[in-house]
Amino acid sequence: MSRLLLDAETIRALADILTETGLTEIEIAEKDSRIRVARAPATVQAFAPAPVAATPATAPTEPVQAAATDPARHPGAVKSPMVGIAYLSPEPSAPAFVVEGQQVAAGQTLMLIEAMKTFNQIKAPRAGTLRLLLVASGAPVEFDEVLAVID
Structure with a gap:
């Protein structure tokens, strides 16, 4: 059996990384061994939009809303x-790759996600207007989390 699986110090270090970064899981692999440390995600409270006075409507608007x-x-x-850390610019002193309201081209870099000390470009899947940018630079992101919205 590999020393990696028996090393409690490694497991504690990974658990500390989870706590420091806010991630919910981390996995490392070495030769024929791997360790995965996971914890239940913290409950996130979302802000609901302020209630709007009801107006009579003839057609249901629920799906659009x-x-x-x-x-x-x-x-x-x-x-x-x-899973990783999002960065909105190539370096701290550089301007952001994109800003809300900007026209973007298909394949244009929107941001970087650092995972396992590798910076991965997140590119626009299509051309359009960047309506929402939902992450802050330096914020942890999860797999399948919505990062931006392009109209």
Whole structure:
């Protein structure tokens, strides 16, 4: 059996990384061994939009409203392909790759996600206007989390 699986210090170090970064799971592999440390994600409270006075309507607007308030349902949602740390610029003193309201081209870099000391470019899947940028630079992101919305 590999020393990696028996090393409690390594497991504690990985658990500390989870706590420091806010990630919910981390995995390392070495030759024919691997360790995965996971914890239940913290409960996140979302802010609901302020209630709006009811107005008479002839057609139901619920599906349209759900798509407008839930970025994950938007057809232009850009989701994270991995767990990591998001960076909105190539270096701390450089301007951001993109800003909300900007026109973006298909394949244009929107941000970087650092995972396992590798910076991965997150590119626009299609051309359009960047309507929402849902992450802050230096923030941890989860797999399949919505990062941005392009109209």
